Amino acid sequence: MKTQPVLAPDAELVLGIAATAIPFARTSDAEAERWLRVLRLHGEVGVALQGLGVSEVPLAAGADSEHMHPGQAHEVDHDAVAHVTEQATRIASRRGATGVATTDVLMAVMQVYGEDFERVLWTHGTDRDEVLERLGMSVPESAES
DSSP: OOOOOEEOHHHHHHHHHHHHHGGGOSBHHHHHHHHHHHHTTSHHHHHHHHHTTOOSSOSSTTOOHHHHSOOOBOOOOTTHHHHHHHHHHHHHHHTTOSEEOHHHHHHHHHHHHTHHHHHHHHHTTOOHHHHHHHHTOOOOOOTTO
């Protein structure tokens, strides 16, 4: 019987902080921005993002992704963190891990937010491929399959 991976402490911290930040986002871009801000401070992903020079604020003055690409206003998905957690757990399980790491959370955020997260990375001076290369990872098959 295969057991489901448990959250590693740094991943649990990221998800906990995100749970307090996501409800204040008005767009999916704003949610993606909040995920990046939390991820850049914790675990292996935080080390990689900071190593790439990803800072708290976008590179261009006034280039806050919420204003550059406001997207459509939406009702806050109160299950956004639960959805990312579920995806991260699937990703960790697929790789045979006993724990969910920040790398799994990052991959889940990339899958859930797609182009919105890519735009946020771009406004911070990087992109998905560069981040994954820094982590020694590649894009996994969709966690939906």
